[in-house]
Amino acid sequence: MKRLGMHSFVWTSGETQEGLEMALRKTAEHGYRAIEFAYLRPEKFNLDQLAKLAQSLDVEIGVTMGLNFSTDVSSEKAEEVSAGKAVLADAVRAVRDIGGNKLGGILYSAHTKYNRQPTKRGWDNSVAAIAATAEVAKDSGVDLVLELVNRFETNLLNTTAQGLRFIEETGSDHVRLHLDTFHMNMEEANPAAAIRLAGDKIGYFHIGESNRGYLGDGTINFDLIFDALLDVDYQRDIVFESFSTAVVDEGLSLACAIWRDTWADSDPLAAHAKRFIELKMDEAKRRRATNARSS
Numbered sequence: 001m002k003r004l005g006m007h008s009f010v011w012t013s014g015e016t017q018e019g020l021e022m023a024l025r026k027t028a029e030h031g032y033r034a035i036e037f038a039y040l041r042p043e044k045f046n047l048d049q050l051a052k053l054a055q056s057l058d059v060e061i062g063v064t065m066g067l068n069f070s071t072d073v074s075s076e077k078a079e080e081v082s083a084g085k086a087v088l089a090d091a092v093r094a095v096r097d098i099g100g101n102k103l104g105g106i107l108y109s110a111h112t113k114y115n116r117q118p119t120k121r122g123w124d125n126s127v128a129a130i131a132a133t134a135e136v137a138k139d140s141g142v143d144l145v146l147e148l149v150n151r152f153e154t155n156l157l158n159t160t161a162q163g164l165r166f167i168e169e170t171g172s173d174h175v176r177l178h179l180d181t182f183h184m185n186m187e188e189a190n191p192a193a194a195i196r197l198a199g200d201k202i203g204y205f206h207i208g209e210s211n212r213g214y215l216g217d218g219t220i221n222f223d224l225i226f227d228a229l230l231d232v233d234y235q236r237d238i239v240f241e242s243f244s245t246a247v248v249d250e251g252l253s254l255a256c257a258i259w260r261d262t263w264a265d266s267d268p269l270a271a272h273a274k275r276f277i278e279l280k281m282d283e284a285k286r287r288r289a290t291n292a293r294s295s
Contacts, residue, residue, distance in 0.1 A: 001229075003060055004277060005034025005239035007206075010266050013249040014038050017045050021053055028057040030270045034237050038252075039065035040094050051099040061100035062204065062237065064147065064178075065091055066111025066255070073129035074109040074122040074156050081125045088133040096140040102237075103137060104145035104178040104204050106154055108166070111255055114155035126156060127169045134172040145203035147178035150186045152257065158187045160194040164201060176203025180241070185210050185220050192221075195228035202234060207277055208241040213262025214269060215240070215276040222276075226284035240273040 006027045012019035020037065027035045035054070040047060040063060054061050067073065073084035088107060095103045108126045130146070137144040148163045157163050160177065167175045177198050184191040195202070210218030245253050246264040263269045
């Protein structure tokens with residue numbers, strides 16, 4: 001693990017400059033060294049000011065986002081694909097301008113529940129759009145990572161195997177996978193095996209519980225997750241993600257189906273997540289050392 005981070009939605013709905021700056025300060029206050037913001041529109045936020053604050057706090061910035069139907073690069077309509085490519089290119093430049101290190105999320109389709117099967121033409125359009133975006137990202141010094149999410153949030157990439165096939169077809173060495181334990185718990189037959197399958201193609205990793213709440217209060221076996229991360233020598237950021245309508249806006253609550261809140265107070269949630277992740281990583285390292293001595 002390079003840096004342990006926190007999604008800004010633990011602190012703020014992300015609608016104001018003041019909210020984002022508060023999220024940066026609270027993230028640093030709790031000892032995290034990375035933060036994830038949702039798509040930052042340059043016309044709405046002072047990116048230079050956010051960059052300077054993050055640098056002063058020694059907090060790295062990553063950005064994630066999802067497309068909508070009018071900008072869906074997996075569409076069969078040329079105007080929607082073109083609009084999506086423009087949005088992605090603008091997003092890469094915003095990450096660059098804020099001094100961020102990655103753009104991730106559902107970049108390859110709309111972030112929504114589809115009422116249709118994906119098509120071969122739509123898949124090919126998405127592959128081409130991500131390949132083009134990867135070139136922009138590479139030139140901008142920004143990592144491009146594709147989040148694999150559950151079937152209710154996209155119809156295109158739900159599993160690691162699908163994601164690996166997709167990035168291979170882009171022909172780019174600058175596209176990696178963004179894995180998330182919440183989604184893997186729903187879509188992968190064996191999440192730990194999926195991590196090992198992805199190996200060095202993992203560019204970003206989300207830790208989230210099956211109920212989107214406190215780590216350890218759901219059904220995910222995090223011992224197996226951290227063992228697998230050690231097995232593939234994962235050396236990039238790990239970010240905790242959790243949502244509550246006490247913080248996030250109605251749009252995200254609807255998109256992610258946050259119908260009930262598993263927490264209302266951000267500070268104890270953040271403190272617990274850091275302790276939990278560090279404990280599980282330490283336990284995995286001790287298991288590895290014990291197994292090495294006994295073999």
